[in-house]
Amino acid sequence: MDLSVALLLWALAPPALGESAGSGRARSCADVRHFYGSKGFSLSAVPHAELSGEHLRICPQGYTCCTSEMEEQLSNMSRKEVERLMKEAGRSLQTSLQSHYRGFNGYFLELLNRSESSLLWSLQSVSEQIYAPVFQGLYTELRGYYRGSGVNLEEALNEFWAQLLERLLRASDPPLNMGEDFLECANKQAEVLQPFGDAPRELKPKVIRTFVVARSLSQGLFVSVEVVRKVSQVQLSPECTLAIMRLTYCPQCRGLVDTKPCTSYCRNVMKGCLANQADLDAEWGNLVDAMLQVAESFKGASGVEQFVISLATRLSDALLRMQKNTEAFRNEVRQACESQGEANMGSPPPEEMTTQGKMHVEDPATAGGRLEKLVMDMSRKLKDMRQYWVQLPNALCNDKMTAGPNNEENCWNGMARARYLPQVMRDGLANQINNPEVEIDITKPDMTVRQQIMQLKIVTNRLKNALDGNDVDFLDTSDDISGSGSGMCYGDLCPKGPRITIPRSNQPNLYVYPAEKKVAQGGGNRTNFCSLLLALSLTTMLLQR
C-alpha cells in the first residue's frame, strides 16, 4: 500500500477524528496538563483548553492541547526514550554475549595453565628439569596463538621438537661439539630415528585443529559483542524521529491521553526506523550457525577440553620415550654427524642422564567437561538470539508500548483512535520503499551497519575454515577495519585482542586437518580465500553505490 492510499483510508475513518471538533465548545486540557507535568515539564505554557492546531508541525492538525514548544519537547523526549529502549535491548544482549566470551576465554586459558603445570610438575628429576623451559616455550606459543598473535602453530611445533632434541644432545656425555651443521645433521637423523616416537607427527594436526577451533570460537564471540555494541549506537534518522513522535505522543496532543498506539502501526514505525539493523539478519544468522557448528567440536571425549588436558600426558610420554632411546640415539648421531663438527672429548658430564622419572600428569578423565558445558550454554543463547535484529521492532512494540492485539479498533493509528489499516512491512531496508510511516532513502544504507555486516562475513568465514581445520592467519596489524576504542578488553586479552584484519593476500598460512601433509603455501584454498575477499569488496562497492 502506498502513502496516498493510506492517507485516503485514514480520511475515511472519521468518527474518532471528530471527537473534540464536534463538541462545539473547546474541551479541557486537564488530562494533558497532568500527563505533561508528570513528565517533569513546566505547566506554565500549557493551555487550559484546546486550541485549533494549525501550528502543529509533527502531529496531525486539529484541536489540540499542545503548543509548538510542547510538540518539540515531546518529540525530543520520544526520540530519547526509543533510543534508550534500543540501547537497553542491545546492552542486555551484549552483556550476555560478553559473559559467555569471558567465561570461555577464562576457562580455556585456565585449562592451558593446568595442562602446563601438570606437565612441569611431572618433570621431577634434575635431568628432566633441563627440558622445562622448552615445554614452557611451547605453551607460551599456544597461548599467543589463541590470543590472536601472529604465531604459526606448525612452525612453533617444529621448533619445539628441535629444541627438545638440542637439549638432549647438549646433556650428552661426553659432550658433543654442536655447531650449526651438526644440529642440522642431528635433526635429519631424528627424522629417520624418531627418538620421540610418533608424537611429533601425530600431535601436529590435533594441536592445530584444537587451537584453530578454540580461537575461532573466541573471535566469533568477540566480534558478535562488538557488532551489537556498535549497531546499538546507531542514531535514529530525523524522519524516524518524526514518526516516533507521531506514534508515541501525538495522541496526547490530541487529548487521547490513555490511548496507546496500534500494534501494527508501531511495527511499521519501528521497521522503518530499524531497517538498516534488520539487514544484519542474514549474516548474523550465518555467524550463529557457524558458531553452533564449531561448538560441536567441544563435545565429548574427542573434544577440545580433553585434548588440552591430555596434551600434558602426550608430551611427557614423548619425553619418556626419548629418554629410553637416549643412548642409542646419541650414538647414531655421533657416528653420522661427528665429522660435521670437531669432537670435544674429556670434560665431565654436566649431569646424569640415568633416571627415568615417573610421569604424573593430570588424568584427562578429571577434565570434567566444564568447557563443553560452557560452550553448550553459549550455543543455547546463540540460538535464542538468532533473530534478534528482525525481532527488535516487535520487541519494542510490546504490550507496554502498544494497545496490543485485543484493541485493534481502539488504538492510536497516527490520526485518530481507530483501526490501523496499512499492512505491516517486511524486514530490511529494501522492503521499506512503501513504508507509510517513515520516509527512507533506501539507496543510502547506514555505513556503520554495512561495516558490521562485513565483520560478520569475515569472522563467519574464519569459523567455516576452522571447521575444515584450516586457518587463515589474520595478521594483527594496525589496519584494523573494525576501528579502535573497543571498550571491551579483558585482562591481557586487550592489547592483542583478536581483531579481525584483512591479511595481505600473499600471507595466509593454511593448515589442513586431518591430512597430515602440509599444503604448499598458496595452495587451492588461497584462491578460495582471495575470491572471498574479492566478493566481499564487490559487495561493499555495490552497497556504497
Ligand SMILES: *C1O[C@H](CO)[C@@H](O)[C@H](O)[C@H]1NC(C)=O
Ligand atoms: C580447500 O578447502 C576446501 C573446503 O573449503 C576443501 O574441500 C579443499 O580440499 C581444500 N583445498 C586444498 C588444496 O586444501
Ligand SMILES: *[C@@H]1O[C@H](CO)[C@@H](O)[C@H](O)[C@H]1NC(C)=O
Ligand atoms: C530538541 O532537540 C534539538 C536537537 O537535539 C534541540 O536543538 C532543541 O532545542 C530541543 N528542543 C527542545 C524544546 O528541547
Ligand SMILES: *[C@@H]1O[C@H](CO)[C@@H](O)[C@H](O)[C@H]1NC(C)=O
Ligand atoms: C595462568 O598462569 C599465569 C602465570 O603462570 C597467570 O598469570 C594467569 O593468571 C593464569 N591464568 C589463568 C586463567 O589461570
